[in-house]
Amino acid sequence: EVQLVESGGGSVLSGGSLRLTCAASGFTFSSSSLHWVRQAPGKGLEWISYISGDSNIKYYADSVKGRFTISRDNAKNSLFLQLNSLRDEDTAVYYCARDRYGVHLVNWGQGILVTVSS
Amino acid sequence: IQMTQSPSSLSASVGDRVTITCQASHDINVYLDWYQQRPGKVPRLLIFDASHLEAGIPSRFSGSGSGTDFTLTISSLQPEDFATYYCQHYANVPYTFGQGTNLEIK
Numbered sequence: 001e002v003q004l005v006e007s008g009g010g011s012v013l014s015g016g017s018l019r020l021t022c023a024a025s026g027f028t029f030s031s032s033s034l035h036w037v038r039q040a041p042g043k044g045l046e047w048i049s050y051i052s053g054d055s056n057i058k059y060y061a062d063s064v065k066g067r068f069t070i071s072r073d074n075a076k077n078s079l080f081l082q083l084n085s086l087r088d089e090d091t092a093v094y095y096c097a098r099d100r101y102g103v104h105l106v107n108w109g110q111g112i113l114v115t116v117s118s
Numbered sequence: 119i120q121m122t123q124s125p126s127s128l129s130a131s132v133g134d135r136v137t138i139t140c141q142a143s144h145d146i147n148v149y150l151d152w153y154q155q156r157p158g159k160v161p162r163l164l165i166f167d168a169s170h171l172e173a174g175i176p177s178r179f180s181g182s183g184s185g186t187d188f189t190l191t192i193s194s195l196q197p198e199d200f201a202t203y204y205c206q207h208y209a210n211v212p213y214t215f216g217q218g219t220n221l222e223i224k
Contacts, residue, residue: 038172044202044204044216045153045155045161047206047212050213061212081136095160100166103149103151104166104208105161105163107159107164108162109160110160111160
């Protein structure tokens with residue numbers, strides 16, 4: 001069974017940093033590309049980042065480019081999202097997701113809440 | 119590429135046929151998926167490549183369209199279908215979601 005479990009969320013002051021982790025199991029991690037998607041409270045889904053299985057390809061939404069960094073450790077079956085220069089509008093539940101063929105989000109974690117306050 | 123769903127919210131009854139539309143600001147071929155998010159739950163993939171039913175999804179769900187105009191149809195609403203539905207394109211980065219359609223019980 002595929003499992004994705006996010007951790008590392010919490011409350012942080014505006015301008016601060018957090019590092020989210022997504023621990024994966026139940027599939028061949030190094031062969032899978034992964035995404036981060038977020039959802040502000042009561043709002044819709046926002047795709048924010050992608051990383052290929054070998055980490056050679058990374059994509060970001062404009063809203064987080066230059067502030068967030070996606071990475072992975074295939075030896076530890078873990079996906080990361082480093083969140084820097086956090087803003088109030090970054091408050092959201094952050095989901096990691098595994099894709100099929102690089103695009104279709106077929107497995108999702110339960111999400112982790114990040115709250116940014118000024 | 120911007121994705122615009124309509125309506126933003128919809129009230130319907132069990133057994134109704136419902137159609138949700140998604141319009142892309144540029145031609146995206148068939149590079150579109152549909153997701154369902156029940157209250158308090160994580161999203162799940164319903165339809166991929168605009169019209170292909172994901173494994174395990176009931177056949178009352180169907181998708182159609184290409185280019186800029188797409189539809190998600192639920193042929194006969196069931197109680198568990200009351201949820202929010204999102205389209206997402208993957209024609210290029212960023213893989214933008216539509217704003218969502220909240221399907222409520224009438």
